[in-house]
Amino acid sequence: MSAIETLPSMREAGPMNEARFLKFLEARSEDERWELIDGEPVMMMHPPSLKHQIIGQNLEQLLNDALEAKSPDRFAIREVGLAVPAHPGFRPQADLAIIDTIEGNPYFAERFHLVAEVLSDSNTPEFISTKRLRYADHPDCLYVLIISQSDFAVEIWSRSKNWQGQVLRSPDDRIALPEFGFSCAVQDLYVRTDLMRRRSS
Template sequence: MGVPHLDSGPMRAEEFFAFTATRPDDEKWELIEGEPVLNATASRLHQTIIRNLTVLLDALARETSAPWEVLPGLGVRISDISVPVPDVLIRPATFTGVECDDMIIAFEVLSPSTANKDLRWKRKAYATLPSLRQYVVIAQDAVEVVSFDRANDFAERRFETAESVLDLPVIGACMDLREIYRGTGLL
């Protein structure tokens, strides 16, 4: 039999999916430039914001019979060696499988351990997807949301008060920051 040769190159997406299929469901893995990365367990504030986003967006989708769906924690294939997982995404409502490459809006809730990656690497990586129209980053320690929109060449727009309204033009919606931060104790 001998000793098998190890591939010292970056992990590919198919290898990554085979690997994550063997991991417990409560682990959140991402493939970032060929390296599998295990994310820390999310805080209560982080999960509260994700729940608020998901509930608000899902209600809007149902009310309007939207041709899109909202999903938390789904991998997005950026390339054969990068499959990041946004906290929440919106994509066309035709999904099957464990990944997508057609999200139209991505949401990330900043954590101390992921803030730099979310603001730098993910922003640039997500912008390479032709389908992406908006990337929204949400602070979990302050009422502060930053939106990067393709229509404005991904220029930064900041929303910093509970009365601010985040617009999501690609789905024809607006969200009050008060609703995004409901139950966090930050208002």
């Protein structure tokens, strides 16, 4: 997903919290997709590209296969709203997250263990960096993954490494998330995309 529109007029009323954001959404079209980023509503690109959806689906399936064996109480889900207790003005819609409950808040998962974002062409580094830093502030979050659409590239940011990032660029590099019993090659995230077709041709 990528940010394409903000509402400057909303800034005059001060930063939004979750309650104001939900009230704001009631007046918007259901076809619009909004996130709350540091108190400001941001409209997201809609719909995401087919490649974006394929990459997200590949990761969701691989994670859920691993979680079923290792941690059946957790599951990966796409297009999910998240809440970070330390940031009441941050209510993003992540491309994918691992959660373990749908109880409590009906709109935003209040506990999550991994977040993945698939980059779009119009994502700015600042926008993605802000989201990554806020995700890392959630006490239960162990990993943040940032996945390229344009090339084989996966950034892995992990709590166990004090949130120092690692970038995997080879299709054969391994993505290992031992807490979830998960391991796959970078190229496994790109199955059925043009990157894999070009590699095999």
